[in-house]
Amino acid sequence: MKKLLISSILGVLCLSIFPISTFAYEYWYDPNNTDNAWELLGGIDDGDLDIFADNNFTINNTTYDFATEYRDAYSDWYSSVGPLYITESNRGTNKLWFYADDYGEQGLNGWASFYLDGNRQQDCKSCSLEGNYDLAKTYLNAHDLEDGTPFTSAEVEAVAIHEIGHALGLSHEDDEDAVMNTYNVDTGNFNVLYDDYGVTNLYKNN
Template sequence: MKLHLFIPAIILLLFTVTPISAHFFSNITSIPSSLIPNTTLWDGFNQFLGSHKGQKVNGLAKLKKYFQRFGYINSSSSENFTDDFDEILESAVKLYQINFNLKSTGELDVQTLKNIVLPRCGNPDIVNGTSTMNSGKRSSYSTNSTIHTVAHYSFFPGKPSWPASKTELTYSFLPENQLSENVRSLFGRAFERWSEVMSLTFTETSSFDKADIKIGFFSGDHGDGEAFDGVLGTLGHAFSPPLGLFHLDGDENWVTDGDFINASPLSAVDLESVAVHEIGHILGLGHSSDKEAIMYPTISSGTRKVELANDDIMGIQELYGSNTNYNETNPVLTPRNESEVNGAHNLVCSFWSHGILLAIGLSLFLLVL
């Protein structure tokens, strides 16, 4: 999140924002059909395919706003964008491609568009002109041969972290959300995944005002300058330490059982997967360009991804050190992409091959710009 928004966020969150009751479903079959978008928006994005500098294509102005939202175009740039594919857009596309380990052509090719339309974290990839992603660097932190030596993790500018005196962090949920025990325990598991590999521990408290980490579900503009956009699009965002604000989009169809074997509705989002990612931000991690990492910015709907990858572990241990019970040669958590293990197919690839692009999230985002 943008550092200059911290104080306004606190003031507006506490005094002017009305939280909502989020949509939670124990499994994907319980999502009402009325909440599942039934639309194909390939035609709207087909016009962008192959676009490059020098062209003029309807809709590029809104795409520039998308890139500005996530830091690829300077926030001080004029918001009176045109539909011209100019040097500003080409530079943004190239940097986006570098961050996501794509071929840096500056052209809106298939792979680039496939990434853009995925649901994602609302935290920007570039903050105040500094990329919070890393497309690959030699790691000087881990010398253990069982962990790869190319790191992709990153930190917020200035590398903020919780003070060393804080060995235990408390977290609490906005009372107005009235979360069930099942949902609260899901967050407990998400916190535990980080505490198993690092020195900090986490405890739930009923005192929301006094908690180190404050978790809430909101809809639309909720006072921190980063409005949510409805189903898919941006799923959540969190501020760097020590602010501890953790926001999720209450309009999503949040699934709590993590089972995507039998079906994968376009709008179903695994809550624990997103929670684990946002907790990484709360602790001080930025986005990673390692596709297997929890801190990778995007996740397909109908996908479960909750286990820390080596890249996540190296990053968090650089900030806080290792849990004394953590064995690097035999990790407590075995990093893996659960979307392959539980049978959920890659939605984007599947729909692309049928001429249907998972563009609902981006389109909704563009509509509110």
Template sequence: LYTYFPGSPTWPRSRKSLKYAITQTSLTSIDRATLSQVFARAFARWSAATTLNFTETTSANDADITIGFYAGDHGDGEAFDGPLGTLAHAFSPTDGRFHLDAAETWVASGDVSQASSDVAVDLESVAVHEIGHLLGLGHSSELDAIMYPTITSRTRKVDLASDDVVGIQSLY
């Protein structure tokens, strides 16, 4: 079963369109075009299940959601920890910050199960999970759910389960 954050915070239900910006990429070797594609696909999975839509903006100023790669202590009290452990984190609505640990071996295209590194992590899978948090979902007890709090390295899991869909549709 899905959960929400305490108090069930959401983006205003009148706001059907949210903008995101990829603001901090200096610590990743993945090129911008690839990042844009991966995050667009991840947001599209949630917009397909809701009346929400998401568009990328290049201006951090008019973005509701900001996405960036950071290493170690990066000033928000939630330091990253090097390879594996914490992969990424996102804050509840309407904060909008989504940070990825630059120390991970991110795989942005192709088949993560074939990655040469045994600590490779599929970027789109983590993005779909973190966008759930950005929109107001907590963790689910359902193993198949995107919001289940465990993912194995070299695994791709990007399809919303019915539990995720019911959870997000009950919120918006």
């Protein structure tokens, strides 16, 4: 009995010290109904994604494998969020498109744009969203990734993780442990552990 009690106490302490998730997440909301968060129509349990990014993109002597970074970043979300079954199957409705290129000086490493019936709703250069959407496109900007000290592979993946989070319906999060924090690359937060529940929660009724 004593061993069981000690084990139980240690288990509680471990959960307190090493939380499974802080459930840190923020959404974009309908200004006329703050209980209604904007989302990807049709949910996340099916649909297609396409990657329009090179695996050998060179700028100023720095070469990036953007296609692989995108796949690794999406894999982090895919393995943590349930159900998230948007895949590169080319058998369903297009929901996510991933791009990377030299877009010139933007002051941004990446951003997301949102579309409904082919019309752009808004983009995350201003980090706002004005309604539900049926297609999200994310962009990695080689110009700003390479400007100054070139980003490492891990840092490029972190940018991709962040932008995919926007594509899935998450806005910026103030929590410094969140990958959706505006400065997640600077703070070294590359793990979706603190944000994955936000995606699951957003689509729980789909």
